[in-house]
Amino acid sequence: MSVVAAAGFKAAGVSAGIKASGALDLAVVAAAHPVAASGIFTRNRSAAAPVLLSRHHLRDHQAQAVVLNSGCANAGTGAAGEAAALATAQKAAEELACGTSDVLVASTGPIGPRLPIENIVEALPDAIEALSSEAGTRAAEAIMTTDTVSKEAVVEGSGYVVGGMAKGAAMVRPDMATMLAVVTTDAAVSWQALEAILRRVGDSTFNCLNIDGCPSTNDAVVLLASGESGVRPDLDEFEQLLRHICLDLTLQMARDGEMTERVITLNVRGALNDAIAREIGRTMTDSDLVRSSFYGGDPNWGRLLAAAGAGAFPVNPRTVSVSYSGVEVARNSVQVEYDRPALLAVLSEGDFTVNVDVGTGEGQATIYACDLTPGYVTFNAEPS
Numbered sequence: 454m455s456v457v458a459a460a461g462f463k464a465a466g467v468s469a470g471i472k473a474s475g476a477l478d479l480a481v482v483a484a485a486h487p488v489a490a491s492g493i494f495t496r497n498r499s500a501a502a503p504v505l506l507s508r509h510h511l512r513d514h515q516a517q518a519v520v521l522n523s524g525c526a527n528a529g530t531g532a533a534g535e536a537a538a539l540a541t542a543q544k545a546a547e548e549l550a551c552g553t554s555d556v557l558v559a560s561t562g563p564i565g566p567r568l569p570i571e572n573i574v575e576a577l578p579d580a581i582e583a584l585s586s587e588a589g590t591r592a593a594e595a596i597m598t599t600d601t602v603s604k605e606a607v608v609e610g611s612g613y614v615v616g617g618m619a620k621g622a623a624m625v626r627p628d629m630a631t632m633l634a635v636v637t638t639d640a641a642v643s644w645q646a647l648e649a650i651l652r653r654v655g656d657s658t659f660n661c662l663n664i665d666g667c668p669s670t671n672d673a674v675v676l677l678a679s680g681e682s683g684v685r686p687d688l689d690e691f692e693q694l695l696r697h698i699c700l701d702l703t704l705q706m707a708r709d710g711e712m713t714e715r716v717i718t719l720n721v722r723g724a725l726n727d728a729i730a731r732e733i734g735r736t737m738t739d740s741d742l743v744r745s746s747f748y749g750g751d752p753n754w755g756r757l758l759a760a761a762g763a764g765a766f767p768v769n770p771r772t773v774s775v776s777y778s779g780v781e782v783a784r785n786s787v788q789v790e791y792d793r794p795a796l797l798a799v800l801s802e803g804d805f806t807v808n809v810d811v812g813t814g815e816g817q818a819t820i821y822a823c824d825l826t827p828g829y830v831t832f833n834a835e836p837s
Contacts, residue, residue, distance in 0.1 A: 461679030466591030712828030
């Protein structure tokens with residue numbers, strides 16, 4: 454059910470022939486009329502055409518539909534790419550009998566190739582004809598690229614539902630990878646509340662995911678609220694449920710990282726504030742040396758120290774303490790005695806947690822990272 458679990462939304466997933474394999478590659482999520490909407494997008498300065506258009510269309514804080522394609526990112530495509538993104542929105546608006554600005558677009562896939570807009574224009578009537586409250590999984594499958602599984606989540610609140618879908622397996626280091634997500638709710642929530650809540654939730658979930666240290670040109674998360682339940686939710690509860698959905702999707706993406714063998718939960722504490730803690734954590738997990746040690750299950754805390762010290766925010770080199778799976782290996786930037794063979798045995802079992810305390814501040818963040826495997830390097834060395 455996922456993205457169509459909330460009342461007032463339908464979805465579709467069809468093949469438009471963008472992917473040579475003939476697999477599903479065009480998804481639509483739509484409401485019966487324009488609804489309150491908010492979005493967060495990549496901060497990459499090479500943002501793709503669909504990101505630019507969707508930002509523009511969200512200026513009135515409402516949308517009726519999101520059209521998403523896989524198989525082509527429509528990034529690095531210049532004026533032709535901008536025209537293709539607009540043509541997608543125009544054709545969907547024509548079929549849905551709504552305004553062009555009420556249609557958001559998103560794309561994912563290889564950067565550089567032109568989007569075959571004629572395929573999309575031809576397929577959109579069939580996609581919109583196929584809109585159904587039962588087609589959430591088909592829509593989730595249609596946005597997959599190197600994902601091995603579709604990613605969906607749903608949770609029930611006090612008289613309302615929140616559901617969503619996402620894709621992402623590589624080029625994921627969001628800053629609001631290629632990651633896309635659409636989340637829907639039938640709660641009655643103002644666009645102002647959606648905007649504030651989505652930004653907070655995005656910072657603590659999607660923006661804490663680091664699969665390979667590569668921010669995408671196409672990151673987009675869209676939140677739509679139909680109000681069909683008639684329930685005006687307690688906003689604290691709504692934010693908690695939205696965070697649950699977004700964290701669920703975040704962890705699904707981490708688990709499906711390209712050729713990933715381990716998911717590492719990195720807790721950073723002691724920074725000046727939460728935002729700085731998040732940046733320190735992301736800087737550490739950007740490091741190929743750190744991620745290689747994750748692959749080997751090696752508690753090489755010195756790599757974390759070096760990576761943290763190379764970042765944009767100052768870290769006191771005398772106050773860093775590190776533990777792996779609850780075993781302290783360094784205190785105040787000095788290695789301590791620990792049972793190394795026993796810890797290596799624990800880390801060899803798979804996923805693990807690393808705690809890094811960088812000082813005496815109150816800032817904290819949790820980063821969800823992946824190891825750097827030989828398979829990842831081989832996979833991404835192949836022509837795409």
